[in-house]
Amino acid sequence: MKSTPKGLRLHIGLFGRRNVGKSSLLNALTRQDVSIVSNVAGTTTDAVEKPMEMLPIGPVLFIDTAGIDDVGALGEMRVQKTQQVFDRADIGIIVTEVGVWGDFEEAIFAQLQERKTPFIVVFNKTDLGAPDATHIARLDQLDVPWVAAAAEKGEGVLDLREALIRTVPDEFINPPSILGDLVPSGEMAVLVVPIDMEAPKGRLILPQVQSIRDILDNDAYCMVVKERELRDALDRLKRPPALVVTDSQAFLKVGGDTPNDINMTSFSILFARFKGDLVEYVRGTMAIENLQPGDRVLIAESCAHHPIGEDIGRVKLPRWLQQYVGGKLEFVHVQGHDFPDDLSSFSLAINCGSCMWNRREVLSRIVKCQQAGVPTSNYGLTIAYSLGIFERALKPFPAAMDAYRELGGSGPIIG
């Protein structure tokens, strides 16, 4: 975390009067004690820079400012520093209290609009009253996202997270690499690409092409092989590869043919991280343990392809999951950009590999599920869990392994 240079972090400017709860909002967002929280106005004595990992966006730099309305010699300095924050913020959060919006907030609002800095308005302390309707209407008209929160109670924090995902510029929401950290420069990966009925004639599917390109972009190289030829291909190498990546459908065969000391995972798990939030998916996947026959499971597919014979989302995944659960589940399928508003009836929501969604869309879905208290997973993780190969497939990802261990995971390893 500390290794990300400051310049590459998303800079989030936190603007607002003294004592509107900026620090407690930041704490709630990051679940860490970052700055001293106090109800005496002006406790924060300087612009506090806090580099942190805000999952799932990644490395951010929160700049928690003192109020511009501050007075006195110390206040002067604060105001100057706050002004500098405008120059540096990639996005802004205006924190205000219900009923106190005035010239001060208007000034920040105007400043951010003029600089074309995307921003969010947070009405904090809603436990003391609701935000003004005229005000809300104006924000909606200007397309400025707003959130009602009671940060100290943790209320509205998921809404703010969702608003952040919507607001963060593309270059920060998209991770730089699919597997650059797993296959170092000069190293080699083996990509296992089964050719089944779903593979379009003469083509490779997008996650495979993107993975090959990503490997080349990182000055590494790869072997591309079907599952049947994998053993021969590995035998042909003088040194083992840094990583074996397989299509989830060939997990067991590839797990069997790949020596245990070689890292192995799936395209779908790589894309859980690249297009979504691997740690959250791991937590969600482990809820499979609690699934009961008859439970409702949502399956969301990004492409609206016509389902064919052994379709993964319609046939294989449901079969493997039901075998694990030991009884029939009720599956509901949605396609494309459709996603149910009411998720409350589902015990699990499973996304596909998400090649046709951008990361912003996938992260929004994950937060929607969190808000509804529904665990989320994706195809690769659900299949890995159902087939008993979960722990091995997560081994290359330390943060995911930590989440797995925290939840008491100790699944079987298939060699």
Next chain:
Amino acid sequence: MKSTPKGLRLHIGLFGRRNVGKSSLLNALTRQDVSIVSNVAGTTTDAVEKPMEMLPIGPVLFIDTAGIDDVGALGEMRVQKTQQVFDRADIGIIVTEVGVWGDFEEAIFAQLQERKTPFIVVFNKTDLGAPDATHIARLDQLDVPWVAAAAEKGEGVLDLREALIRTVPDEFINPPSILGDLVPSGEMAVLVVPIDMEAPKGRLILPQVQSIRDILDNDAYCMVVKERELRDALDRLKRPPALVVTDSQAFLKVGGDTPNDINMTSFSILFARFKGDLVEYVRGTMAIENLQPGDRVLIAESCAHHPIGEDIGRVKLPRWLQQYVGGKLEFVHVQGHDFPDDLSSFSLAINCGSCMWNRREVLSRIVKCQQAGVPTSNYGLTIAYSLGIFERALKPFPAAMDAYRELGGSGPIIG
């Protein structure tokens, strides 16, 4: 050639009255003496089946029939056999003589139309007179391709070849495999994929993806590597690969890093064969030897992408070709489906890799160039020739090597 099973050959039924010149037409098309040519009516005593390689379409089976109008006991048998040919022909050629179209030809015409068999009408012996204008108008209206020929003099043969290219069903004009014969099942290829400015972000270009897929479809596997990591990648193998394929732009570096006993070629040369006619391209490329400073060279690009910095068709290829010729050439660029009607001013026409054209279009262009007497080549072959790596890059292709040797080729080999 003989190894192609009869069932996989394009069956071309040759229909027509006795002595209209079917056999001499066949000879002219294939440049071989297939059947006895005589001006005594009815020399051909049976449906003559001739399996042959009709470049560039590939393995064909000509079925040269006796006339349906034949009389007598022997004639009866001939008529019966001719009828069977209708059941077997993938396409038909009705051969007639100027001025003799009648009930007989109408019967064949109707039969082929009813069966929805695509066919071409050839008016042969045009040295004896021109085909009837009303007749021609009717064929044009029905969208039936027709050709005026004087087969014994070789006239109209290229027109017939072009009409055949337009008429042949897709499955016969498209070769089954890009490199299936070069990388046998269980074997391995190394694909060298430079990542330059032209490579679209997060993608591979189409010939690379199609080649990977083709290798997997043939139960082989491949290594994908940038030119810089090629040496390391080859060192990592216990056994050398069956083939190294490189982007033409990295020819010299890859030629240097690939041991001489390993076959090496380029994507562009593979696609010269897959999307065009490698043998004809080899002949055309060797005309570079006769290019003089000031000559006009046509460069045809299938995709209308915006030319960028070191664009291959605009910058690199012209530079290398001019260095070889030793002086300035006049380049004319066309894009997409544009192709000049008048080719007479060009000394050479060079096609790109042709990923966005189908084979039918490329073959039509080659015949158009042949008709105008303009040599044709493609990017990969021109670059290989200009860089002195032509012979090495052709070594994997016996038919191309034969054409090269026939024209006295003995270029340098760069190791």
